[in-house]
Amino acid sequence: MGGVLPLVGKRLLLGLVTLLIVSIIIFGAVELLPGDVAQQILGQSATQETVDALREELGLNKSPVTRYFEWLGGAVQGDFGTSLANKRSVTAQIAPRFANTLFLAAYAAVISVPLAIFLGVLTALYRNSVFDRVSNALSLVSISSPEFFLGYVLIAFFAVQSQLFPSISNVTSGMDFDERIYRTTLPAVTLALVVTAYMMRMTRAAIINLLASPYIEMARLKGVPNGRVITHHALPNALAPIINVVALNLAYLITGVVLVEVVFVYPGVGQLLVDSVTKRDFPVVQACCLIFAATFILFNLIADVGSILSNPRLRHPK
């Protein structure tokens, strides 16, 4: 195991560097704005004095590099500045919403991960059967549908027609756990539908790939019964690709959250991001993007490290 830690450390460092570059892009993108940010915010009719005052307030008179480091320093300590639209602290707006988003994503993950792995393994084992074809077609439909379509279909059937669940998931901080689960079920199921389909297809491909490997054939040739081949030879080795697939799809979940939150009016970061984009509220957009990007990078990193840990061959790159 001696070689593992440096490798993992190297990946972590690489992830950190990526995050740093991404933060430069997120900050620098706003700098690329043609003209003056203060002028843009206030519009053409603003007087020179108000523009100057806003420039002073935003610290635009300092050099971009200084401002970047101030912004990054603040972001690391959890301070993303103040919103342009309502002058409130960005962190205070994001923190409760981020908890909500994590809750929704975790709920969707709890539904989709076991289901997807189970279905993926099953379709791989019984490939080309009716079951495989039907689930293949269904997952294709689920992947091809925009999230808002699935969301509204679920609303139409489960909230409007049968009134089992609320159509708007207005979660508040004082809510108890059961109520919260009840209200987030429809958005979580919407997200889970898409993610399960992706994860199932990827798991299926990974397992089929694995079943074609020579040691499985060897096991079959020496007369190991089918069930034992799968439990003793295939599944332990399937762990690596499955960890990879799950982590990659959880990274995808983070993006999917934005649309689903808008459909169900769920008070999460995605909803805030979309609102702020419409208002062109740069500090909030930057903060949201940084949070989403960091989560995305983190899950990709987990996928990387997970596959290194579960596959000894990756520890000794040729």
Place this chain on the structure above:
Amino acid sequence: MVSFAIIYYALLIIACCVAAFYRQRSGLIVLFVLLCISLISGLLGGVDVLINITIGVALLAAAGGISYSFRETLTYILPNEPAKLMRKAPLTAAFGLLVIIAYVIAAVFAPIIAPFGEAQVVGSSFAPPDDVMILGGDQLGRDLFSRLIYGARNTVGIAVLTTAIAFIVGTVAGLVAASMGGWVDQVLGRIVDILMAIPQLIFALLLLTIVGTSVVNLTLVIALLYSPLIFRLVRAVAGNIVVMDYIEAARLRGESTWYLTTKEVLPNITAPLAAEFGLRFCFVFLAISALSFLGLGIQPPTADWGSMVRENASLISFGLLTPLIPAAAIALLTVAVNFVVDWMLHISSGLKE
């Protein structure tokens, strides 16, 4: 209503028995699962659910029948070579082709098919469906059906254009990286790594905040964000080609890099590129619809499926399904393209073996 349920279950059970008698294993499984689902949902939801299931199965059967006859017609009409391909095509691929053709016709002949103009106010807002407006009116009283037809032109047209731009950028960069190698390859590779480190939708939202929302900006931003994926594929596929002996021979002949990429490399990677185009189109199409749905993409009064869903979504809480039609149109096209891409990938992999 009760007699419907009785006939329904009786028909299903008879069909199961027939399948079992003729030892049609897969058919039996499908029918049996259908029977179980209908039993459970029938007990829970009553006859209405059974009717819905019947309509669904009938629609599926109709789609299957139409795609079958479409495939047979194509096999009959087409000249020898493509007809041979068509004959072996799965039904799903025929269905996909049919849907794509229907969308193209709707997009090209939109002004002829649509009874009203794109932004023409016909009746009152949220007017119920009648003889004049087949699907009713939208929030401003414009004809939903006409807007749906024009939406094919706008939404799909912009998606195709965006994919094409992303493709040209990605392919050129990929070919340059593969054929030049060295530091050019390294630099392009790193840029792509960084572009792909941020989730696309989030990055698109960030960029659209900065450049503002307009169709041109949307097209360019989405094209920029989706070209890295194409770059990677082209670089990988072309990377396998440039190490071939005939490339070496051409290089020794003194051919220019331009000649090498266009005459030697490009013709050899067209098959995977074509499949990739279809696949990328789906992602770009979904991304553009998503942004339009969020109100950040194609702007009103241009008819667009994503924003149509957003504008009429409030109708859903009154039990109306019309706002779902544009969303279903998006889903249907994506499914159709995916079916055709699957088939194309199957053909190209089959020919290699």
